[in-house]
Amino acid sequence: MAKRILIVDDEPRYLRLLEANLRTEGYEVVTAQDGMQAVSVFSDQPIDLVLMDVMMPKLDGFGATQRIREFSNIPIVILTAKGDEQDRVRGLDLGADDYLVKPFSATELLARVRAVLRRAQPPTDVGPSRFFTHDNLKIDFARAEVWRSETPVSLSATEYRLLLQFAHHIGKIMTSEDLLTSVWGPEYRTDKEILWVSIARLRQKLEEDAHTPKHIVTRSGLGYLMPPLEE
Numbered sequence: 289m290a291k292r293i294l295i296v297d298d299e300p301r302y303l304r305l306l307e308a309n310l311r312t313e314g315y316e317v318v319t320a321q322d323g324m325q326a327v328s329v330f331s332d333q334p335i336d337l338v339l340m341d342v343m344m345p346k347l348d349g350f351g352a353t354q355r356i357r358e359f360s361n362i363p364i365v366i367l368t369a370k371g372d373e374q375d376r377v378r379g380l381d382l383g384a385d386d387y388l389v390k391p392f393s394a395t396e397l398l399a400r401v402r403a404v405l406r407r408a409q410p411p412t413d414v415g416p417s418r419f420f421t422h423d424n425l426k427i428d429f430a431r432a433e434v435w436r437s438e439t440p441v442s443l444s445a446t447e448y449r450l451l452l453q454f455a456h457h458i459g460k461i462m463t464s465e466d467l468l469t470s471v472w473g474p475e476y477r478t479d480k481e482i483l484w485v486s487i488a489r490l491r492q493k494l495e496e497d498a499h500t501p502k503h504i505v506t507r508s509g510l511g512y513l514m515p516p517l518e519e
Contacts, residue, residue, distance in 0.1 A: 291405055292316040292334060296326040296352065297367065306339065310401070319458040323347025327347055327355050330362075332408045337405055338364045338491040340384070350382055357383035362443045363404045373481075380485035385446045386472075387482075403473050408445040411452060422514060425494060426499055427501050433438050434494075438485050441493050446471065451494070454504055454514035487512065 295306045298321050307317045318333070320326040330338065338356065342349040353364055366379030366387040376387045384403050388397065410432050417477045419428040424437040431449060444449065449471045452493040453462060464483055468476045478480065491498040505515055 290314055290316045291336040292318065293401070294320065294326065294329060294335045294338045295316050296320045296323065296344070296349065298322055302341075306397070309397060311366060313398055313401075314478065315370065315401070323349060323352030323355075325350045330356055330360070336408070338362065339388075339399065339401075340364055340379075341365060341367045341430045342372075342379065343367075345492070350389075353379060353382045353384055360377070361442060363445065365404055376481065377485060380482060382443065384445055399475065401406060403475070407449060407472070410445075411449060421514055422503055423517060424496075427435050427451070430487070436494055443490075443493065447486060447490055447493070450490060454512070458514045459513045459516040461507050461513045468514065 293310055293315050295303055295310075295317060297303050297306070298317070300321075303319050303321070305382075310317050312468075318335070320329045322344045322417045325346070326338070326340070329335075333352065334484040340353055344352075347355075349366060353366070356362070358365065363385045364383065364477055366376065367390060368375040368379065368383040368387055369390050379383060379387055385407070386400060388400055392506065412431075418428060426435045426438075427433070434448070435442055450467065453467055453470055464480050465477045468479060468483055472479070472482065487504060489499070491501050491504055494503050496499045503514055504512055506512055
């Protein structure tokens with residue numbers, strides 16, 4: 289079954305261009321021209337991925353991303369203008385999974401879409417044990433569910449895959465390049481920004497105090513790790 293992608297942009301020319309490129313690759317496409325319409329369209333039908341422009345009337349891309357994240361973890365890719373680093377960080381911080389900087393080529397667009405959809409697939413590496421615990425953190429590998437102190441935690445597919453890297457390599461320091469390559473793919477290995485924001489979001493969701501983390505710890509100049517629990 290073809291993946292259905294929602295494109296949200298207030299520029300008709302850009303909508304047509306994106307739609308043509310995605311349909312050529314076999315994707316189903318639906319469109320919206322502002323954030324309010326995007327939330328409505330998203331609520332009315334199954335969507336596999338959202339391409340979300342930032343600057344739009346009525347409700348901008350940030351507001352629409354925030355609303356969608358209130359009830360869905362479907363992948364969202366923010367479309368930002370060249371050089372707008374603050375927009376990229378804000379979009380990622382609100383729950384977007386990735387970003388594309390305008391102008392971008394059809395090749396780059398399709399590569400990012402494939403990468404995000406690949407990350408959205410449930411991991412199959414359950415491991416020798418179904419459950420993993422680390423202090424008050426618990427993971428059910430079979431159901432891809434996470435709890436903090438018996439309270440369910442909602443993670444995006446990317447956040448969950450990032451958490452698995454730490455759980456499967458407990459006690460091992462993982463470099464930024466290791467994590468980016470394993471979770472996002474080799475083409476992202478230098479994109480430190482997307483990793484920093486994702487780590488920060490994970491800590492906000494998993495840690496009792498994100499400023500003094502115990503599940504995902506930074507080793508300055510080296511990388512990150514989930515420290516082994518003391519016996």
